[in-house]
Amino acid sequence: MNLEINHIEKEGKEYLFLQGEIDVYTSEKLKQTLLPLTAQKGNEVIVNFSDVNYIDSTGLGIFIGALKSTHNHESSMKLTGMAERVRRLFNITGLDEIIDIEDSEREEAK
Amino acid sequence: MEKTDVSLQEMYKSILEGYLHTGSEHALYEAQQFSRQLIKENMTPEEMVNLHVVVARELIPDLPSEVLEANDFLLEVMVGYGLAYREHQSLRDRQQQLESELAVAAQMQQELLPKRIPKSPVLDIGIKTVAADVVSGDYYHFIEDGNDHIGIAVADIIGKGVPAALSMSMIKYAIDSLPEQRLQPSALLENLNRVVEQNISSNMFITMIYGSYDLKEHKFQYSGAGHEPGFYYNHSSRQFVDLNTKGLVLGVMKKAVFKEYEQKLSPGDLIILLSDGVTECRAESGFIERSELTEIIRKYEHLSAQEIVENVYSELEQFQNFQLQDDFTLMILRREV
CATH class of the missing domain: 3.60.40.10 (PPM-type phosphatase domain)
Structure with missing residues (x-):
């Protein structure tokens, strides 16, 4: 399975549109794109999950790494548009309590 | 090393000569024994092809020039092939080593x-x-x-x-x-x-x-x-x-x-x-x-x-x-x- 990543900069915010599966094979690619964005001071990173149908624990690990990076670099990260199956994993792991997750998709991001 | 090569060359020459004259089963049996000798002497495949080209030229002096050229061409191919083959071999050895290390890790893990x-x-x-x-x-x-x-x-x-x-x-x-x-x-x-x-x-x-x-x-x-x-x-x-x-x-x-x-x-x-x-x-x-x-x-x-x-x-x-x-x-x- 594959992961497509589209990076769009709009009104000073960094949007990442993900499409496919985030797993042990595709996580490295996501990390290479996401971490440089969260490592820039003041960056607002918004990751759109609308077309993500699967995430495994390695994938969750990437978002934990990114969250720590936002703390270290005074940037921010928000995850949007998750399908229920994906949302469930963020819920079980308790990550939804420390990561900013917006459950309804923002139209302006489209 | 030189000595071994010369004796291998003599050995191969006599086996091939025997085969060309008689076409006998016995020569084939000798060829098999010879193959084992090659492994023992660490002879590479391209060295063997080279040996064959040299010996064949001695035994059959009037080989058409096309065949001689074709032999040289085969030799070129074998040299490249030998390099790639040895690289593959060493990667395989490395992989086997990693696998056995991983097996040790798995065994230690069982102990936990x-x-x-x-x-x-x-x-x-x-x-x-x-x-x-x-x-x-x-x-x-x-x-x-x-x-x-x-x-x-x-x-x-x-x-x-x-x-x-x-x-x-x-x-x-x-x-x-x-x-x-x-x-x-x-x-x-x-x-x-x-x-x-x-x-x-x-x-x-x-x-x-x-x-x-x-x-x-x-x-x-x-x-x-x-x-x-x-x-x-x-x-x-x-x-x-x-x-x-x-x-x-x-x-x-x-x-x-x-x-x-x-x-x-x-x-x-x-x-x-x-x-x-x-x-x-x-x-x-x-x-x-x-x-x-x-x-x-x-x-x-x-x-x-x-x-x-x-x-x-x-x-x-x-x-x-x-x-x-x-x-x-x-x-x-x-x-x-």
């Missing part, structure tokens, strides 16, 4: 798991754990405090292979070095979380459920750190209830706190703990649903705890066409009397 399941006349425990690959990311642990309590942990370390094995030994030694007196599940997880948080890389984490079974009062107190929820099975109503816990995975935040829950058990009731490899098991028809899992458990309810977990495993193994996608760990506790 409990040698025996706690035995009690009032509590029947069954456990099945299977690695999807050589090294597993699943871990379980029992603590017997000799004081009518059995502590039970099931953990899932993200990722597989060597990093998982290393984290697992950290978890084991962290649990082993906890204070002597029995800890409440929430306090135990808080302790572990501090150790893990300091010793794990930034995008790794561990999920765990820890519970303490009171053999006198028959209550199970538990806390979870982001772990796949287990189940409580009520024997008399034949109903399953999720053991939902709210708690952050280990290794992410230094000051995480964990809520504690309690479940009382009547005779015949079950506590089921699992890793996400059980519910994330994927077949072409999709993921297995938690309700399908409980259906299978209910079907084998009349068996011993160990027989239940064995049977559930073999059904799920079939469901996945015997190709385990993720590490599998299933533990069942049953109150006997």
